[in-house]
Amino acid sequence: MWPPRHTHQLEVTVNIAKKGCAVACIVCPQEKLSTTYNLYPDKDRVRDLSFQDFKKIIDKVPLTTRIDFSGYTEPYLNKDCSKMIKYAHDKGHTISVYTTLVGADEKDVDLLLQICKHPDRPFSAFDQENPLCIHLPDEGGVMPVKITSKYKRVLKYLILRAKMLRLNFGSNIRFMTMDTEGKISKEIHDIFPINKIPFSFKAISRASNLDDDEIQMKAPTMQNYEGGVGRRTGKIYCRTNSLLHNVLIPNGDVQLCCMDYGLDAKIGNLLEDSYDDLFKGEGMKYITDRMNDDSLEGDIICRRCENADYEYKSKFNTTTVNMQDTLDVLYRKLSTESKVFYSRFGDGDFEIMKGNRELLHEWSPKLQKELQEAFEISDKNYLKGVMLNEPTFNGTELVHHSPEKYNKITAFIHNNFNNAEDFIYYSHVLLTYMAVKEQDIVVDFLDKFIRPKKKMFIGSVDKRLIEKLVGKIDYYVEVPDKDAYYTMDDWWKKVLDNIDDVDLVIPTAGMAGRVTQKRLWNLNKNIHSIELGSIVDAVVNSKTRGWIKRNRVDFNKLLIED
Ligand code: SF4
Numbered sequence: 384m385w386p387p388r389h390t391h392q393l394e395v396t397v398n399i400a401k402k403g404c405a406v407a408c409i410v411c412p413q414e415k416l417s418t419t420y421n422l423y424p425d426k427d428r429v430r431d432l433s434f435q436d437f438k439k440i441i442d443k444v445p446l447t448t449r450i451d452f453s454g455y456t457e458p459y460l461n462k463d464c465s466k467m468i469k470y471a472h473d474k475g476h477t478i479s480v481y482t483t484l485v486g487a488d489e490k491d492v493d494l495l496l497q498i499c500k501h502p503d504r505p506f507s508a509f510d511q512e513n514p515l516c517i518h519l520p521d522e523g524g525v526m527p528v529k530i531t532s533k534y535k536r537v538l539k540y541l542i543l544r545a546k547m548l549r550l551n552f553g554s555n556i557r558f559m560t561m562d563t564e565g566k567i568s569k570e571i572h573d574i575f576p577i578n579k580i581p582f583s584f585k586a587i588s589r590a591s592n593l594d595d596d597e598i599q600m601k602a603p604t605m606q607n608y609e610g611g612v613g614r615r616t617g618k619i620y621c622r623t624n625s626l627l628h629n630v631l632i633p634n635g636d637v638q639l640c641c642m643d644y645g646l647d648a649k650i651g652n653l654l655e656d657s658y659d660d661l662f663k664g665e666g667m668k669y670i671t672d673r674m675n676d677d678s679l680e681g682d683i684i685c686r687r688c689e690n691a692d693y694e695y696k697s698k699f700n701t702t703t704v705n706m707q708d709t710l711d712v713l714y715r716k717l718s719t720e721s722k723v724f725y726s727r728f729g730d731g732d733f734e735i736m737k738g739n740r741e742l743l744h745e746w747s748p749k750l751q752k753e754l755q756e757a758f759e760i761s762d763k764n765y766l767k768g769v770m771l772n773e774p775t776f777n778g779t780e781l782v783h784h785s786p787e788k789y790n791k792i793t794a795f796i797h798n799n800f801n802n803a804e805d806f807i808y809y810s811h812v813l814l815t816y817m818a819v820k821e822q823d824i825v826v827d828f829l830d831k832f833i834r835p836k837k838k839m840f841i842g843s844v845d846k847r848l849i850e851k852l853v854g855k856i857d858y859y860v861e862v863p864d865k866d867a868y869y870t871m872d873d874w875w876k877k878v879l880d881n882i883d884d885v886d887l888v889i890p891t892a893g894m895a896g897r898v899t900q901k902r903l904w905n906l907n908k909n910i911h912s913i914e915l916g917s918i919v920d921a922v923v924n925s926k927t928r929g930w931i932k933r934n935r936v937d938f939n940k941l942l943i944e945d
Pocket residue numbers: 404405406407408411413454455456457483526
């Protein structure tokens with residue numbers, strides 16, 4: 384009979400060498416780990432976990448905790464690794480082993496295969512229950528292991544013995560590489576039965592413990608690495624349940640989870656404390672308090688972690704205004720009121736507000752904060768077009784987003800803004816759809832609310848060309864076409880110098896546009912400010928938008944005739 388599924392996991396780091404794990408995979412923050420640990424006082428800087436200490440620790444750990452031989456290093460870099468595996472398994476724990484086999488020999492392999500045959504607690508790769516995972520060298524050298532004759536001999540032994548014992552690859556024994564497509568290093572093609580395994584690897588920054596620029600430099604062709612997280616704000620939770628999946632290091636300290644290569648989050652010491660103390664002690668409380676309440680002093684690793692997320696509850700109240708009603712509201716307000724803003728928040732804005740470092744826009748805490756402040760404005764005359772609203776028009780979808788993406792953004796909003804229930808989401812694609820499907824309405828809108836106004840245009844497109852769309856521009860504030868926010872100190876003064884001489888501001892400066900509108904709103908300027916969005920791209924014939932290319936529409940019809 385199978386034992387009950389484990390409720391907790393304890394990863395064992397059997398060794399922290401002066402230079403970190405000898406395998407030195409490019410996407411593993413070994414430098415961070417070793418630099419931090421090298422600064423520990425001598426008495427706390429134990430390099431190898433001794434079998435004696437391991438035994439003392441394991442004797443405290445309940446059987447419902449799976450023991451993982453992985454941690455922050457290759458487990459066979461400790462000579463007692465097999466002894467530890469056997470002890471924990473014999474005691475009744477389920478075990479998992481993640482290894483490159485560097486440092487292992489045939490006897491070590493025999494023990495692993497013996498556990499594969501165990502009647503109650505074998506390794507099983509089927510459901511992540513307790514896998515034996517062999518990490519193979521990849522074609523691109525992200526795992527830069529030195530392929531010695533001993534390495535090849537041991538790997539070959541594992542393959543042949545496993546076949547003799549009728550063990551299955553993919554079920555009893557799982558293989559992985561750090562290649563996006565599972566391609567294996569050519570150097571082992573002579574001993575490994577296939578050149579490519581069905582495994583797709585995605586590298587992460589390990590709670591921003593890796594330097595994105597350095598990774599790009601070391602592995603410029605690597606397509607499977609995403610930038611790390613700047614800072615997750617608001618109330619967060621761990622979507623991988625890793626508060627119960629902790630990491631032991633050789634001196635007995637237990638770190639929060641497998642992300643903590645910088646050793647920032649110690650939750651106890653299993654040579655001194657009980658296992659229960661880990662979850663009831665000050666270390667864990669410090670973390671969970673700060674996950675729940677962003678206003679508490681002190682930072683935590685979870686705020687810069689890929690696995691930190693926002694809890695989605697389907698009962699969130701959301702008020703949306705459809706495209707026709709958004710148009711009606713704009714017509715009504717723009718013709719009767721002197722202070723009206725229409726701002727548009729797309730997925731890039733949410734990525735930055737969530738703290739994600741994404742490729743198209745540079746993240747910074749300042750931009751994140753200013754965008755959040757812009758999004759937080761709740762006023763009947765500050766109309767926020769939000770991408771959560773109306774993905775289709777008359778059955779046509781211009782840009783596809785998955786429902787899961789919408790849920791994630793909704794969860795972010797509700798865990799970050801106390802006044803979220805008051806928000807009204809207007810259509811953010813309104814003018815874009817109209818430009819494609821209802822050009823007469825766009826022309827009418829421009830004729831009534833844009834062209835006759837004394838105006839300021841903030842953007843990077845050709846002035847004469849865009850004047851054919853919006854009419855005479857009285858003040859043109861030129862900004863860079865990318866990351867204009869970061870030069871705002873240079874051009875913001877020009878906005879302020881002339882703002883009192885215009886009735887309308889058209890920001891076409893990406894996220895800097897949202898920030899501009901927020902600042903002007905807070906300065907209480909009696910103006911209209913309207914984001915025209917992608918129409919501007921269409922008119923200047925930008926190739927940046929898929930929908931412009933897909934919809935073969937004559938945008939010249941929107942322009943003022945010569
Ligand atoms: S991924 Fe594993 S084998 Fe590679 S450097 Fe990190 S701990 Fe060592």
